[in-house]
Amino acid sequence: MGMKLRLGDSKEHDEEKHPLLLNMAVPEAERSLIQKAMNQTFQSSAHLANLLPTGSVLAFQLLSPIFTNLGICDSVSRFMTAGLVALCGASCFLLCFTDSFRDYKGNICYGFATFNGLWVIDGSTTLPLELAAKYRLRFIDFMHAVMSVLVFAAIAMFDQNVVNCFFPEPSNQTQEVLTSLPVGIGVICSMLFVVFPTHRHGIGFPLSTN
Structure with missing residues (x-):
């Protein structure tokens, strides 16, 4: 007991x-x-990481304070800032059509997607026809390119130096637009990108593991 x-x-x-x-x-x-x-949830976060090429965003964030003179712009610096925004936006658009693969040696090769397949930039190798069809240009690539430009535009509108350069004394309505529009663009594009993720691993994006 x-x-x-x-x-x-x-x-x-x-x-x-x-x-x-x-x-x-x-x-x-x-x-x-x-x-x-x-x-x-983790897969969705990974898809969002593919939304913008890192090189274009880093170049913009690095050069923005220099080109805008820390937000105190004259006509020349305003023109240079507009050129920087346009160039980085074009880079985000074009890089969405790039992709990568590993050759038989394990080296990563980059190319541009075309309607016939993948055009290898350095011409070091040629993909077989059946494999090249996997990298063919599709409508969703244009959709991702447009979304990338919109998201980059939202990032540019969040940059206080750029805002001060083009809108040194914004009105109340303009300030509301500059505050709410980037948030709306980011939320909508992020949702669309999660629903329609990209499978490309181009220049400035995470490397392909194939």
């Missing part, structure tokens, strides 16, 4: 010592649903 009491006390002591372990037991079906939801 004394032995049973000691065993019972020991069991109660363990339950008091580790109360959370008893509540952490999750049914297998529920755990599977949680894992699927987490995986989908």
Whole structure:
């Protein structure tokens, strides 16, 4: 009897010592649903990481304070800033049509997507016809290119130096547009990009693992 009491006390002591372990037991079906939801969240975040080429954004953020003279623009610096925004926007648009693959040596080769396949930039190799069809230009590529330009425009409108350069004394209506429009563009384009993700790994985007 004394032995049973000691065993019972020991069991109660363990339950008091580790109360959370008893509540952490999750049914297998529920755990599977949680894992699927987490995986989908991580995949969506990964798709958003592909939205803009990093080189174009970094170049803009680096040169913006210089070209805008920290937001104090004259006619020359305003023209240079407009050229910088246009050039980086064009870069975001064009780089959405690039893709990459690994050759038989394991080297990464870059090219531009065409309606006939992938045109390798350096001409070091040629893809077989059946493999080149995988990289063919599609309508969704134009959709991603337009979204990338819109997202870059939102980033440019968030840059205070650029805003001060083109709108040194904005009205209340202009200030509202400059505040809310970039947020709206970012949310809408991010949702569309999650629903219609890209499978390209072009210049300035994460490298292909193929």
